[in-house]
Amino acid sequence: MxxxxxxxxxxLLAVVLAGLAATGCQPKRxxxxxxxxxxxxxxxEELDQxxxxxxQLGEIPLEKAETDLAYLLNRWIRGADExxxxxxxxxxxxxxxxxxxxxxLNRLERGAFDLHDSRVLLEAQWCRDISEWAGKxxxxxxxxxxxxxxxxxxxxxxxxxxRIAERLFDWTxxxxxxxxxxxxxxxxxxVVAGGATDSNLPPYLRGLPGPGYQRxxxxxxxxxxxxxxxxxxxxxxxxxxxxxxxxxxxISDLNVSPRxxxxxxxxxxxxxxxxxxxxxxxxxxxxxxxxxxxxGIATFADLRAHPEWLExxxxxxxxxxxxRPTDLKNVVALIDLPPAWLSRRMxxxxxxxxxxxxxxxxxxxxxxxxxxxxxxxxxxxxxWTVPWEAELFAATLAELAKGDPxxxxxxxxxxxxxxxxxxxxxxxxxxxxxxxxxxxxxxKGAKGHYLDTRIPDDVLDRLGTDETAQxxxxxxxxxFESDNAWLNRLRITQIVSKTAKxxxxxxxxxxxxxxxxxxxxxxxxxxxxxxxxxxxxxxxxARYNLGRCLELQGQSVAARALxxxxxxxxxxxxxxxxxLLLDTASSTER
Numbered sequence: 390m391x392x393x394x395x396x397x398x399x400x401l402l403a404v405v406l407a408g409l410a411a412t413g414c415q416p417k418r419x420x421x422x423x424x425x426x427x428x429x430x431x432x433x434e435e436l437d438q439x440x441x442x443x444x445q446l447g448e449i450p451l452e453k454a455e456t457d458l459a460y461l462l463n464r465w466i467r468g469a470d471e472x473x474x475x476x477x478x479x480x481x482x483x484x485x486x487x488x489x490x491x492x493x494l495n496r497l498e499r500g501a502f503d504l505h506d507s508r509v510l511l512e513a514q515w516c517r518d519i520s521e522w523a524g525k526x527x528x529x530x531x532x533x534x535x536x537x538x539x540x541x542x543x544x545x546x547x548x549x550x551x552r553i554a555e556r557l558f559d560w561t562x563x564x565x566x567x568x569x570x571x572x573x574x575x576x577x578x579x580v581v582a583g584g585a586t587d588s589n590l591p592p593y594l595r596g597l598p599g600p601g602y603q604r605x606x607x608x609x610x611x612x613x614x615x616x617x618x619x620x621x622x623x624x625x626x627x628x629x630x631x632x633x634x635x636x637x638x639x640i641s642d643l644n645v646s647p648r649x650x651x652x653x654x655x656x657x658x659x660x661x662x663x664x665x666x667x668x669x670x671x672x673x674x675x676x677x678x679x680x681x682x683x684x685g686i687a688t689f690a691d692l693r694a695h696p697e698w699l700e701x702x703x704x705x706x707x708x709x710x711x712x713r714p715t716d717l718k719n720v721v722a723l724i725d726l727p728p729a730w731l732s733r734r735m736x737x738x739x740x741x742x743x744x745x746x747x748x749x750x751x752x753x754x755x756x757x758x759x760x761x762x763x764x765x766x767x768x769x770x771x772x773w774t775v776p777w778e779a780e781l782f783a784a785t786l787a788e789l790a791k792g793d794p795x796x797x798x799x800x801x802x803x804x805x806x807x808x809x810x811x812x813x814x815x816x817x818x819x820x821x822x823x824x825x826x827x828x829x830x831x832x833k834g835a836k837g838h839y840l841d842t843r844i845p846d847d848v849l850d851r852l853g854t855d856e857t858a859q860x861x862x863x864x865x866x867x868x869f870e871s872d873n874a875w876l877n878r879l880r881i882t883q884i885v886s887k888t889a890k891x892x893x894x895x896x897x898x899x900x901x902x903x904x905x906x907x908x909x910x911x912x913x914x915x916x917x918x919x920x921x922x923x924x925x926x927x928x929x930x931a932r933y934n935l936g937r938c939l940e941l942q943g944q945s946v947a948a949r950a951l952x953x954x955x956x957x958x959x960x961x962x963x964x965x966x967x968x969l970l971l972d973t974a975s976s977t978e979r
Contacts, residue, residue, distance in 0.1 A: 435464035440746050443514055448819055450810050455507035462502040466734060472500065475733045480724070480754050480772045487591055488777050497732040505780065509729045510750060512607035515822040516623075517630040517748040519610075522824035523560040524553040524631055535685035547659040550633055551686070554656045554665070555672065557627040562670040563937065564899060565623055566614040566930035567959040570668075571598045573648065593782040596789050598797050601651065602778035606727070611808050611818055613896065614930070617668035618775060621654045624667060625725045628656065629749050634757055637723040637773050638662070638689065640716045649721055652712050655689060657761060662689040668711075669702075669962030670933070674969060676701040681972045682965065693717055693766050708961045722761045723773035724754045728780055807889055813841040814889045817896065826900050835900050842893035844886050852883045862886070894918060895927035898934060911938040929957030936963075945970050 439461035442454065466472075477497055482489070496503075528536075532555055536548055543551070574592050592599045601618030606626045609615040615623070625635045634657045639649035653673065655662035663686045664673040672686040676698040692698055696714035703709050729735050729750075736751040758770040789798050808815040817838030820826070827834045833841075844862070851858040853876065859865075864882060866875045898913030918931035925931075932951050939948040949970050952963040 432465070432468050435461045435468070436741055439465060440742070443510055448811075448816060451508075451511070451815075452809070454511075455504045458507040458510065459502045459504050462506070462734075462738065466500050466502070466737065469737070472733065472737060475736070478731050478753055478755050480758060481731055484772055484777065485774060488774055488781075491594060491781050492728060492777055497728070499732075500734055502734055505783075506729055506734070508605070508607055509727055509735075512605070512610070512626065512727070513630065513748050513750045515607065515610055515819075516626045518823045519560065520553075520557055520627040520630045523627070524556050526556050528552050528555055529684075531684035535683075538685075543659055550631075550658045551656070551663060553631050554628060554633055554658075554663070555686070557631070557633075558624050558665045558667075558672065561620060561624040561627065561667070563902070563934055564613060565609060565620045566927065566933075567620060567668070567670065567957065568614050568616045569958050570600050570616045570618070571603070573599045591778075593778040594785055596782070596785050596795070596798050599778075599782075601775040602782045603801065605776075605779045605783060608783075608805070610822065611815075612804055613892070614926075618651050620667035621651070621665075622725055622776070624654055624665060629752075632749070633658070635725070636662070636757070636761055636770070637725055638664070639721050639723055640712060640719050641721045641768065642716070642719045649723065652716075652720075655722070657757070662761075662764060663687075664689060664692075666962070668959075669965060670959050671962050671965060671969075673702070674965075682969050683972070684969070689720075689764065689766060702965065704961065704964045707964070710961075717766065720766055720768060722758075722764070722767050722770045724757060724770065725773045725776060726752055726754055727776050807885070807892070812889070813838045814893060817842065817893065821896065821900060824903075826904055836897065839893040839897045839900065842889050843897075844890060849883055849886055849890075853879050891918075891925055891927065895931060898931065902934060902938065907938040907941045911935055911942075914938065929955070929959065932957070933959065933963065936966075940970070 439458055442458050442461065445454070475498065477494065481494055481497065484494075532552075536543075536551060539551075540548060574597055593602050600616060601622070604612065604615055604619055606619070606622050609619045609623055621637065625637075628635050636655050636657060638652045638655050640652055641649040653664045653666045653668075655664055665671075665686070666673050673692075674682040675685045675687050675691065676695065677683055680701045682701065687698065696717055699710055699712055699714055699717075730752045731754070732751070739749065739751045742748060742750075754772060761767060761770045786794075786798055786801055789795075790802055794802065808818065816833070817835045820833070820835040820838060825832070825834045826836055828837050848858045848861055852862065852864075859879070862882060864879065870878075894913065894917040898910045898917070901907075901910035901913060914931040914935040918925055918927050919935065932955055936948040936951040939945070939951070949967040952967040952970075955963040957963075
């Protein structure tokens with residue numbers, strides 16, 4: 390963790406715990422059903438109220454919305470007609486025993502909704518809305534040209550699926566800044582609930598960070614950053630809402646690791662698997678006979694026919710691509726689904742959603758698995774354990790937060806704290822996901838909320854000593870508040886506000902990008918993030934997105950220079966993007 394994030398962790402955690410104390414709440418167990426006070430009489434009215442409430446999720450405090458939504462859904466499902474027969478998908482019973490035991494698969498059959506289901510529904514709605522507007526954006530000319538070369542082998546519907554997937558992947562890469570991938574430290578000891586230690590438990594049940602499971606997808610969206618696996622999960626979640634089917638391709642070699650090693654996300658369409666690498670931030674490009682990268686998307690079949698393409702993804706003398714030709718004999722396909730998507734209650738709820746309320750919240754993965762098993766070169770198909778590990782990790786954090794959590798737990802709680810309540814930052818994120826960028830007659834858009842978050846530096850700098858600045862921030866000292874408590878509250882407010890301002894400044898650049906204002910977006914990325922003194926958590930994302938702005942303004946030389954100087958976790962992909970720009974320009978000149 391960098392110094393910037395370390396500086397805010399303790400202060401933001403204080404905000405979380407203070408807020409919980411003020412409301413008399415404690416972090417909730419994820420398995421709580423939120424049924425208290427409900428009667429046995431449910432009706433369609435509760436269902437309609439729940440659906441209406443979902444449209445407000447993100448605009449009212451999450452901690453209140455999740456309880457109200459679970460309550461309404463439980464009122465509805467208990468009053469509904471007798472539920473049809475239901476059988477758990479057989480892939481769930483093939484999960485590793487430690488996952489099955491920790492999660493308790495009987496929860497999938499239970500009719501009652503729990504508080505965590507509210508977050509799953511929030512995630513689905515955000516992904517539906519993002520995918521609706523982002524998927525309609527025009528694809529780059531080079532991609533459109535490549536897509537035309539794939540026809541008539543691809544039907545019009547197949548080609549449209551590819552076009553939408555390319556747009557959703559592009560949104561993901563621009564909006565989710567890449568974090569380093571944490572190692573899976575199974576042998577390390579960690580704190581578990583109650584303060585005990587148990588080295589026999591997997592790391593996600595001990596509160597130890599690891600690859601892919603530190604955030605659920607809704608948290609990755611809110612935070613705007615995640616590792617390659619979490620990034621891939623965002624892309625898969627967006628694709629699901631558009632009816633697109635994806636699997637994770639992984640390398641499973643028991644001589645190297647008992648756990649499959651993530652490789653890439655594959656879109657399953659027209660009997661092929663088109664490869665999108667969230668670590669590189671690129672669809673894997675085709676390669677010509679001279680080893681030149683070309684615009685387009687390589688398929689798994691392409692790589693099996695031309696394994697030398699994998700070596701073309703190396704950066705000679707610098708970085709080697711993580712998958713080698715010999716790995717292609719050890720490929721497995723993993724299906725990425727949140728656990729609740731396999732539940733009886735979500736299946737019944739999805740059937741009730743019609744018209745503009747429709748969204749996908751349930752799946753029967755065996756159907757996809759049966760098709761993918763027919764793909765030459767895929768050794769087996771199973772559920773990916775990471776979505777289950779992410780939920781179990783979140784439950785572990787909630788338990789550990791009740792005591793004195795260790796630094797990694799404090800860091801995760803600090804990140805979540807920025808979005809508690811009804812702050813301008815959290816409201817801006819919600820409007821951003823809905824695609825509401827500008828103000829309209831009855832509500833403020835993402836731009837307005839982000840601008841509200843950007844409190845002037847001179848006000849923040851004077852907060853500790855200037856009563857005028859304190860009143861401008863709505864800070865009034867309680868007559869029973871000690872000097873130390875008051876000064877600490879001012880300091881916390883100052884740190885939190887500066888952190889939120891850095892986030893809002895970066896996200897304003899992204900909003901301008903989405904509305905086609907590339908010159909304005911470039912100014913936000915350059916002047917409000919990259920060129921600011923000191924540390925800033927968004928410099929890597931700002932450099933990448935500034936490069937994308939320059940590309941769209943016809944300044945490919947300047948864009949390449951930015952990519953070539955990058956030292957972030959996405960360096961490999963940015964170097965390949967720079968090469969693609971050069972190769973494309975050379976092809977055009979020829």
